Amino acid sequence: MRINLHVWRQPNTEAKGHIQLYTLDDVSPDMSFLEMLDVLNEQLIQKGDDPVAFESDCREGICGTCGMVIDGIPHGKQSGATVCQLHMRKFKDGDDIYVEPYRHTVFPVIKDLFVDRSAYDRIIQAGGYVSANVGSAPDANANPIPKGIADLAMDAAQCIGCGACAAACPNGSAMLFVAAKVSHFNLLPQGQPEKATRARAMVKRMEDEGFGGCSNYYECEAACPKNISVRFIAKLNRDYLYAAFKEGV
Amino acid sequence: MILDSKVPSGPLEKKWSQFKADMKPVNPANKRKFKVLVVGTGLAGGAAAATLAELGYNVEAFTYHDSPRRAHSIAAQGGINAAKNYQNDGDSIWRLFYDTIKGGDFRSREANVYRLAEVSANIIDQSTAMGVPFAREYGGYLSNRSFGGALVSRTFYARGQTGQQLLLGVYAALSRQIEAKKVKMHNRKEMMDVVVVDGRAVGIVVRDLLTNKLESHYGDAVILATGGYASVFYLSTNALYCNVTASYRAYKRGAAFANPCYTQIHPTCIPQSGDHQSKLTLMSESLRNDGRIWVPKKAGDKRNPADIPEEERDYYLERMYPSYGNLSPRDISSRAAKRVCDEGRGVNATGKAVYLDFSDAINRLGQKVIADRYGNLFDMYENIIGVNPYKNPMMIYPAAHYAMGGLWVDYNLMSSIPGLFVLGEANFSDHGANRLGASALMQGLADGYFVIPNTINAYFGKGKPQTIPTDHPEFKKVEVEVQERITKLLNVNGKQSPTQLHKKLGAIMWEYVGMARNREGLKKAIGLIQELREEFWHDLKIVGPDSYLNPVIEKASRVADFMEFAEILAYDALMREESCGAHFREEYQTEEGEAKRNDKDYSYVAAWEFQGVGKEPILHKEDLKFEFVHLGERSYK
Numbered sequence: 001m002r003i004n005l006h007v008w009r010q011p012n013t014e015a016k017g018h019i020q021l022y023t024l025d026d027v028s029p030d031m032s033f034l035e036m037l038d039v040l041n042e043q044l045i046q047k048g049d050d051p052v053a054f055e056s057d058c059r060e061g062i063c064g065t066c067g068m069v070i071d072g073i074p075h076g077k078q079s080g081a082t083v084c085q086l087h088m089r090k091f092k093d094g095d096d097i098y099v100e101p102y103r104h105t106v107f108p109v110i111k112d113l114f115v116d117r118s119a120y121d122r123i124i125q126a127g128g129y130v131s132a133n134v135g136s137a138p139d140a141n142a143n144p145i146p147k148g149i150a151d152l153a154m155d156a157a158q159c160i161g162c163g164a165c166a167a168a169c170p171n172g173s174a175m176l177f178v179a180a181k182v183s184h185f186n187l188l189p190q191g192q193p194e195k196a197t198r199a200r201a202m203v204k205r206m207e208d209e210g211f212g213g214c215s216n217y218y219e220c221e222a223a224c225p226k227n228i229s230v231r232f233i234a235k236l237n238r239d240y241l242y243a244a245f246k247e248g249v
Numbered sequence: 250m251i252l253d254s255k256v257p258s259g260p261l262e263k264k265w266s267q268f269k270a271d272m273k274p275v276n277p278a279n280k281r282k283f284k285v286l287v288v289g290t291g292l293a294g295g296a297a298a299a300t301l302a303e304l305g306y307n308v309e310a311f312t313y314h315d316s317p318r319r320a321h322s323i324a325a326q327g328g329i330n331a332a333k334n335y336q337n338d339g340d341s342i343w344r345l346f347y348d349t350i351k352g353g354d355f356r357s358r359e360a361n362v363y364r365l366a367e368v369s370a371n372i373i374d375q376s377t378a379m380g381v382p383f384a385r386e387y388g389g390y391l392s393n394r395s396f397g398g399a400l401v402s403r404t405f406y407a408r409g410q411t412g413q414q415l416l417l418g419v420y421a422a423l424s425r426q427i428e429a430k431k432v433k434m435h436n437r438k439e440m441m442d443v444v445v446v447d448g449r450a451v452g453i454v455v456r457d458l459l460t461n462k463l464e465s466h467y468g469d470a471v472i473l474a475t476g477g478y479a480s481v482f483y484l485s486t487n488a489l490y491c492n493v494t495a496s497y498r499a500y501k502r503g504a505a506f507a508n509p510c511y512t513q514i515h516p517t518c519i520p521q522s523g524d525h526q527s528k529l530t531l532m533s534e535s536l537r538n539d540g541r542i543w544v545p546k547k548a549g550d551k552r553n554p555a556d557i558p559e560e561e562r563d564y565y566l567e568r569m570y571p572s573y574g575n576l577s578p579r580d581i582s583s584r585a586a587k588r589v590c591d592e593g594r595g596v597n598a599t600g601k602a603v604y605l606d607f608s609d610a611i612n613r614l615g616q617k618v619i620a621d622r623y624g625n626l627f628d629m630y631e632n633i634i635g636v637n638p639y640k641n642p643m644m645i646y647p648a649a650h651y652a653m654g655g656l657w658v659d660y661n662l663m664s665s666i667p668g669l670f671v672l673g674e675a676n677f678s679d680h681g682a683n684r685l686g687a688s689a690l691m692q693g694l695a696d697g698y699f700v701i702p703n704t705i706n707a708y709f710g711k712g713k714p715q716t717i718p719t720d721h722p723e724f725k726k727v728e729v730e731v732q733e734r735i736t737k738l739l740n741v742n743g744k745q746s747p748t749q750l751h752k753k754l755g756a757i758m759w760e761y762v763g764m765a766r767n768r769e770g771l772k773k774a775i776g777l778i779q780e781l782r783e784e785f786w787h788d789l790k791i792v793g794p795d796s797y798l799n800p801v802i803e804k805a806s807r808v809a810d811f812m813e814f815a816e817i818l819a820y821d822a823l824m825r826e827e828s829c830g831a832h833f834r835e836e837y838q839t840e841e842g843e844a845k846r847n848d849k850d851y852s853y854v855a856a857w858e859f860q861g862v863g864k865e866p867i868l869h870k871e872d873l874k875f876e877f878v879h880l881g882e883r884s885y886k
Contacts, residue, residue: 012797058489
């Protein structure tokens with residue numbers, strides 16, 4: 001296949017970026033999208049040009065390191081998959097493909113497609129945990145948890161922290177990310193003692209970092225490579241309201 | 250170099266409690282005066298950093314990722330073993346210990362493995378308390394599945410994402426300590442070297458991957474939890490950033506490297522599709538609970554799998570190993586796959602694949618049950634191959650996966666450099682010559698949550714080590730050496746990219762030092778590696794900036810270390826004239842083609858001491874004394 005790649009190039013955070021066209025011949029449909037970028041980069045190195053900087057590590061859709069905007073959609077058009085799982089068989093010979101970094105003020109571009117997503121770490125630091133020191137645990141079967149609840153918590157816990165939800169949101173909100181983490185813990189009995197403080201602290205940190213609020217566009221759900229449901233946002237809103245009653249506004 | 254394992258005396262089941270009873274803990278009020286550097290934030294490193302901070306130590310943690318949550322532990326799929334005996338099927342600490350030591354082909358240290366089995370149950374308790382959503386039965390109790398090399402069901406899991414959920418548990422605990430300012434987190438900083446003063450590890454030199462600047466950090470103790478080196482084969486199931494640099498640089502500073510030739514080739518990976526391939530994707534071993542492995546009986550049978558009648562299929566694992574069948578251990582299953590493919594019975598266009606067939610299980614249990622158990626793995630397969638595995642058998646082939654070898658450590662997990670501890674896959678200690686499935690997660694968390702918080706007292710109990718300032722001449726000297734090496738990489742000005750050269754190294758390693766090895770091949774490999782290393786230093790090409798983020802420099806620096814390390818791996822494989830576990834020497838096999846161990850001559854840990862690049866390292870032997878188990882034949886028939 002022949003592919004015309006329009007790639008965002010930006011040498012550093014302060015520099016002005018631009019779209020650069022690269023044409024690749026002999027793209028195999030069995031290649032992943034990132035392997036296609038690898039091929040491009042090898043060609044650029046041979047020519048003595050700076051290769052396109054992008055992040056990826058596990059290449060099996062679980063580490064959350066990769067993430068870029070392909071034809072306007074974070075992780076590309078294949079739903080429920082990260083960009084490392086997107087394969088070239090989803091494209092046609094002669095296609096024009098536009099590749100850009102996440103566009104979000106909270107995710108500044110470091111270089112080309114590399115962005116800084118450390119704000120997500122700081123949101124987790126605000127309360128995305130159960131405060132259980134090592135050594136204090138009872139037997140794991142001491143507290144049975146209904147399978148339905150455990151499965152639902154697992155649905156939320158699958159979030160890989162890739163940043164696609166905030167990048168897709170017209171408001172630049174990270175609500176799906178926050179909702180997934182809050183729901184994971186707040187659904188489980190282990191998460192109950194900190195249920196209210198967790199919801200408040202994580203939402204507050206999200207706002208302090210500069211993310212917008214949720215107004216139910218659901219773009220996040222469509223972009224999420226793990227198909228995390230927006231129903232968890234409703235759950236977060238309930239927990240947040242509960243916290244207001246419990247602790248005062 | 251004297252290798253003292255420091256295993257406590259006494260009966261096996263009392264050693265760990267006796268150790269804890271005898272140790273002298275650091276006064277809680279003094280702990281904050283001890284600074285601990287932890288390199289790597291996977292299961293072992295992340296758990297160690299969080300737990301030591303909970304205890305009150307002053308911790309600094311380092312990762313080359315943008316976040317501690319990205320470590321490659323996250324990709325582990327199938328599960329984590331623990332001797333809970335929730336299934337009432339006769340499991341016990343002893344059975345888990347014995348399975349692990351037998352699975353490792355009697356090449357690991359009894360006391361370490363027993364301790365691992367002992368703390369395994371605590372890991373499940375702790376992770377559950379932290380909110381890890383393990384799979385449950387309808388009654389609300391935890392569910393188990395079976396894994397290779399065991400006849401009991403003791404593997405806990407969270408769908409096909411157990412590593413992810415356990416790592417997120419570790420990351421949550423670590424995040425809590427970062428928020429509490431008990432851990433100082435350094436993201437995007439890669440360890441480049443260890444600093445040793447008066448024979449003790451006093452710190453590290455790291456490279457900031459955004460600015461390319463070097464930094465020195467002092468620590469009263471340094472913990473390496475930097476993972477394994479399977480990427481020496483280029484194509485492996487490891488993530489792209491995985492490398493040997495931290496361990497290898499410690500080895501160059503005097504830490505012994507143990508059993509590097511014990512590298513695991515995982516039997517169930519998605520076959521390679523072409524030269525562009527950047528990594529191989531693992532399909533969890535748990536699939537072998539319900540999938541049946543087969544190839545056609547006739548060589549060269551290229552019919553569609555559905556058109557091959559039952560009597561013309563060879564379910565070779567069930568045939569050769571009737572009692573373990575499709576759940577035979579990884580090394581045995583991998584070699585069996587290689588053997589049938591070498592006979593010309595492999596499937597796929599390349600002839601390098603076997604079928605993993607779920608049709609029986611789908612007929613018996615229904616597609617929904619199978620989707621519930623393995624849904625994400627089936628989706629992943631369809632994504633990569635473009636074939637629906639509910640309708641057609643999967644195709645799989647072995648791939649490099651895990652390193653049992655690693656830096657030598659004693660019972661306290663301290664390397665041969667005092668003050669330098671090594672945890673998780675980066676050490677050699679628990680898996681012998683072969684690791685059983687679902688035991689890597691167990692070991693990483695055991696080391697981080699339960700072992701190091703106790704054993705660090707054996708070092709700190711003697712009193713606070715003297716602080717060495719980072720402007721000490723030794724820190725400066727190491728910084729200069731690291732910088733010179735990077736400058737040297739930048740100045741080669743050749744024609745080949747780091748990836749091209751890495752691929753060449755991988756091809757040598759897979760061909761001669763892969764699933765089956767022999768004397769001539771290994772000698773040839775050593776020569777080829779030396780030639781390739783010359784080529785690397787004469788023909789490497791680096792482009793891009795040298796004072797700002799540049800992934801090409803990162804890659805080149807890691808490949809440069811692989812070029813040296815690969816040779817040590819080959820020396821170890823050449824020296825070990827026996828077949829054991831994952832190390833298969835063609836000269837030493839039974840008539841049926843099974844591994845032939847030589848306990849009389851090789852029942853030891855091979856720990857190598859650095860002598861200079863291109864020089865054969867010195868071999869030190871730690872004899873393995875088996876006081877409690879009988880060295881049996883490792884049969885899975």
